[in-house]
Amino acid sequence: MFYTYLRINQCCSHGVIVRTALFICFILAICTAFTESAMAQVSRCDELAAHPKDPARTNSGVSMERMLLPQALEACSNAMTQNPIPRIKYQYARTLSKQGHYKEALQHFKDAASEGYSMAYFNIAHAYLFGDGVPVDHKKSFYWFMKAAKEGIANAQNEVGLFYFTGGVIGKNFNKAKFWFEKAALQDEPLALRNLGIMYSEGMGVRRNSSQAFKYWLRAANLGDADSQYNVALFYTKGIAVRLNWKRAETWYKKAIAQGHRRAMYNLALLYDSLLFQPVKATQMLKYLANSSGPMKYEARRELKNKQSRSRTPLPSGPKNTGFCEGWMALDPNC
Numbered sequence: 001m002f003y004t005y006l007r008i009n010q011c012c013s014h015g016v017i018v019r020t021a022l023f024i025c026f027i028l029a030i031c032t033a034f035t036e037s038a039m040a041q042v043s044r045c046d047e048l049a050a051h052p053k054d055p056a057r058t059n060s061g062v063s064m065e066r067m068l069l070p071q072a073l074e075a076c077s078n079a080m081t082q083n084p085i086p087r088i089k090y091q092y093a094r095t096l097s098k099q100g101h102y103k104e105a106l107q108h109f110k111d112a113a114s115e116g117y118s119m120a121y122f123n124i125a126h127a128y129l130f131g132d133g134v135p136v137d138h139k140k141s142f143y144w145f146m147k148a149a150k151e152g153i154a155n156a157q158n159e160v161g162l163f164y165f166t167g168g169v170i171g172k173n174f175n176k177a178k179f180w181f182e183k184a185a186l187q188d189e190p191l192a193l194r195n196l197g198i199m200y201s202e203g204m205g206v207r208r209n210s211s212q213a214f215k216y217w218l219r220a221a222n223l224g225d226a227d228s229q230y231n232v233a234l235f236y237t238k239g240i241a242v243r244l245n246w247k248r249a250e251t252w253y254k255k256a257i258a259q260g261h262r263r264a265m266y267n268l269a270l271l272y273d274s275l276l277f278q279p280v281k282a283t284q285m286l287k288y289l290a291n292s293s294g295p296m297k298y299e300a301r302r303e304l305k306n307k308q309s310r311s312r313t314p315l316p317s318g319p320k321n322t323g324f325c326e327g328w329m330a331l332d333p334n335c
Contacts, residue, residue, distance in 0.1 A: 005259065042088060045079040048072035049091035053155055054119040056087055069098050086117035093123065102133030121148035122156045129159075138169040149180060158192040159182035165195065165204075174205020185216070193220035194228045201231075210241035229256035230264045237271060246275050262296040265289060269300075273307070283307070 043058075052061030062072075073139045076092040093108035106127050112120035125144030128137045143165050160192035161180035164173045178199060186194030197216035200209045214235050233252035236245045242278030249271060256264035265285055273282035286307070289300035 027064055041075060041079040042085075044075035044176070045072070045091050047075075049076050049094050050297075051091075051094065051119055053153070054090070055152065056117070056119065058087075064094070064098055066321070067098050069095065073099065086112045086115040086120075089115075090117050090120050090123075093120070097123070097132070102127065104133075106133040117152035118148055118153055121145075121151065122153050122159075125156065125159065137161075142170055149183075152187075154184045154187035154189040155191070157181075157187075158189050158195065159190060161195060165199075174199070178205055185219075188219070188223060190220040190223040190228065191224035193217070193223070194225050194231075197228065197231065210235075214241040218307050224259075226256045226259040226261045226264075229253075229259075230261050230267075233264065234267065239266065246271060250276065262289060262292070262294055266296055266299060266303075269303070 001242040011181035021292065025198065030192035033311050046058045048062065048068060050057040050059055050061040052063060054061060054173055072091075073095040076088060076095050079088045089108050093105040093112065095128070096102075096105035096108065106124065109120045109123045109127070113124060121144050125141045127133055128144065130136070142160070145156045145159045145163065149160045155182045161177045161184065164172055164177035164180065166172065181192045181196045181199070185196055193216045197213040197220065198204070199206055199213075200214035202208065207226060214232070217228040217231045217235075221232045229252050232254065233249045234240075235242055238244070250268065253264045253268040253271070256267065266289055269282045269285035269289070272278040272285070283304070286300045286304050289296050291297070292300075
């Protein structure tokens with residue numbers, strides 16, 4: 001009898017252990033599935049909404065212009081409910097900004113910033129600079145840009161340089177502007193490279209040096225900055241700091257034109273008409289500009305009218321005499 005009782009008790013104990021083990025496995029399976037789902041949503045948000053200049057990004061990132069809004073918003077919204085880490089808060093805020101919900105976006109940027117997410121500092125500064133969800137406040141904008149710049153955010157370093165370059169709320173200081181442009185340039189920030197080129201081309205806070213300006217613009221041009229591509233082309237067109245080379249000028253004008261640079265198209269049309277002897281191409285480009293929007297249409301129409309009465313068209317003297325805020329005039333406070 002005792003032996004039978006013992007066997008039954010052992011069997012019952014064994015059954016409890018098995019059931020407990022099965023229950024634990026079930027819970028672990030659910031937790032694993034939940035974790036995998038959460039990580040999948042985070043990865044999807046990273047893929048669709050990471051900023052291309054965010055040091056904490058996990059992939060190459062996507063510009064605001066190329067962000068696929070419905071998919072990015074859904075992915076980051078799901079990621080927020082499952083794993084609201086600072087990076088996800090920041091990327092979710094980007095999707096809200098893309099949607100035009102600036103106030104809500106700013107709150108999420110601030111939430112990420114409160115947890116030390118340095119890229120969020122830049123977006124808060126941008127909001128105060130342009131009044132996205134808050135009144136325009138250049139002092140607050142400068143404060144947040146400086147905070148981001150000190151954390152090594154390259155585009156924020158460029159913005160701090162611009163504040164010192166143009167003056168305004170903090171006063172003009174070319175030495176400090178150069179300092180911050182150079183820090184950003186060390187990270188291959190194309191706008192900072194372009195701005196250093198402007199300083200050396202115009203002798204603003206430094207001794208005028210066209211060769212140094214060309215070097216900075218060429219670096220920025222190779223990184224895809226359209227204004228710098230235009231400036232490089234202009235130097236090759238006129239033989240400034242480099243040997244005259246109209247074919248190279250044509251190449252760089254075309255690169256800028258591919259990004260919608262109308263001044264580059266106008267100058268290339270003049271180059272075709274005057275020096276490369278391709279009047280048909282010149283006329284086609286001028287007609288395109290004459291029928292487009294923007295300030296270049298008036299110059300193109302004038303050029304088309306004058307084209308009939310002369311055989312050769314002199315090259316323009318450069319963006320300084322056009323009143324058009326591109327190329328090295330992009331930093332002019334009057335633009």
